[in-house]
Amino acid sequence: MSLSPRTRLIAWCTSAALLATCVLCLVIVFRERPVIQGDKSIEASEWGERFRFRDVTAESGVDITYRNGQEADRYSILESLGGGVALLDYDGDGLLDIFVTGGGHFTGPEKKDINGYPCRLYRNLGNWRFQDVTADVGLDRIDFYSHAVTVADYNRDGWPDLLVTGWRRVALFRNDPVDPADPGKGRKFTDVTRPAGLEGHVIWATSAAWGDLDGDGYPDLYVCQYVNWSFENDPICARAGSDAARDICPPRAFDALPHLLFRNNGDGTFTDVAMDAGLHGPRKAEDYKRLSCVSRENIDRLTAADRAKEYGKGLGVIFVDLDGDGRPEIYVANDTTDRFLYANRCKPGQFCFEDVAIPLGVARDENGRLNGSMGIDAADYDRSGRPSLLVTNFQDEFHALFRNFSRPGQLAFRPDERAAGLASLGRQYVGFGTGFVDVDNDGWEDIVIVDGHVYRHPSGSTVRQRPVLLCNQGRVRGQDGVRFTDVSPAGGSYFANEHSARGLAIGDLDNDGRPDLVISHMNEPVTLLRNESDAKNHWLGVVLVNQEHKDVVGAKLTVAVGDRTLTRFAKGGGSYLSSGDRRHLFGLGAAPGPVKLTVRWPQGNEQVIDDLAADRYWEIRFGDSKARELKAGQ
Secondary structure, eight states, X not given: OOXXXXXXXXXXXXXXXXXXXXXXXXXXXXXXXXXXXXXXXXXXXXXXXXXXXXXXXHHHXXXXXOBOOGGGXXXXXXXXXXXXXXXXXXXXXXXXXXXXXXXXXXXXTTTOEEEEOOOXXXXXXXXXXXXXXXXXXXXXXXXXXXXXXXEEOTTOSSSOEEXXXXXXXXXXXXXXXXXXXXXXXXXXXXXXXXXXXXXXXXSBEEEEXXXXXXXXXXOEEEEEEOBOOBTTBOOOBOOTTOXXXXXXXXXXXXXXXXXXXXXXXSSXXXXXXXXXXXXXXXXXXXXXXXXXXXXGGGHHHHHHHHHTTOSOOEEEEEEEOSSSSSSOXXXXXXXXXXXXXXEXXXXXXXXXXXXXXXXXXXXXXXXXXXXXXXXXXXXXXXXXXXXXXXXXXXXXXXXXXXXXXXXTTBOOEEEOTTTTTGGGGOSOOOEEEEEEEOTTOSSSOEEEEEEOOSXXXXXXXXXXXXXXXEEEEEEBTTSSSEEEEEOGGGSOHHHHXXXXXXXXXXXOTTSSSSOEEEEEESSSBOEEEEEOOOOOOEEEEEEEEOGGGOOOTTOEEEEEETTEEEEXXXXXXXXXXXXXXXXXXXXXXXXXXXXEEEEEOTTSOEEEEEEEOSSSEEXXXXXXXXXXXXXXXX
């Protein structure tokens, strides 16, 4: 039906008026939404100065590619996970060294023999130069298909040790002096997997975390396991919406494997206590009833999950004290099954946990849907003094952000990804390594996420994906909370391109107070990104040394500078298959100091140190009234 000229004119004028009104409304909205960031707002024009990373891989000497063996065309789910990175000062020279897992491949007449590629340890020589010392320190004998690496001083001798996980194996390497009579001759790593009692437990180990869970001072070990894939259980799968005849099978095609929890016996050995401690596994209601830490009303739900073999297809794990009682909880990112939040009800020598993720709303998304969860971290992003939870998820899902409202002995969370702006990223990403990191040292924790698809022929997405850099814009006037903005285009060339990324480790590789990034990819060389933020903000670095080298996971650090109070937490695990810098960096913004630091140790003691100078690292020892300034070489 045709319209008269008069009718068309009226319709056009009405539409134009509506459009003008909408534009005016948008202008008003944005004008009325100033962002408060410390003592000034961050404009888009500043992003390039405050969030700039430079790729320094080519000149660094770090040259390793994680390989997953996909050239054999097995299309196994084993090929989908990738590998991780660890940052540790293995030789005590004050500079972070880099360990990278190597992956594996398939050999034999039917491509059914699974072998590992070498892992690598690179010693930090300073000035962004690194030397491959793998063979020199005895780490060239790792021969299994590897995934993750995690770091802790498990024997409390003051030196960081390494645990490497993968297919059918974990390997524990103790950091020893080359010559016990002359510690100055260097360090080496000794494989102590068998004498430690860690051999023979693993089917398929992914991420792991260390931390003192029962309060005896020794770090205990949680090992995630994934699914019951094997060559005997290797179905042929195709992706809906894809023209490819075959692709990687989804995790839903397999049952989950029970995770492992090892008590550190304090004598160099470990005991698997997962079943006695209340972790999900092949147990019955009667088994839960014998545990004092499990509430009566929760037993039916827990046993129903175990009957369904929902032991958790674990990919990420973190230890952190979520309720402020000094005991770290365990939060686990599972792939297409409920995430776990194990409330810590342990006592010295007694392990007791209860999975409270479902009643607390942190097991699934806000609509009650299961997620494919991979990466994980926790931090005080809203300056509440409490650690909130971040989880990276699969395509067609939002990444999860759970804001912490807990009190001592009472856990409480609320989904915050929509209000905080993470949902604005969309659902096209498959997120893996992640971490809270104050890129520009303004005192607000930003977020980094690295991405890449698990399928070879994904529908509605690509294999290689763009990494994400999110600026914490601080508190938005009139709102209860903070807002994150995607500033990836300002992050440098790495953030402008697509990658098939997996592991992410965050740490200050050159001791300039600006956190750097090391990223592992799938069949693509590892990348080193130097933080070249020019925000001109001050910072404070802290190293905690507990009494007799007791584990510090569960400690809380609070800095008061000017009118700001900033909080950091000693954590175990985190990110994805990786282990970052365990030193604590505080961005102080424009405040030059001095700084007042309060440490609440895991054993409950509180220690206050006044008048710390900014822009340097300090060692805080339990019970000492003064801090010791640290420099490279000490």
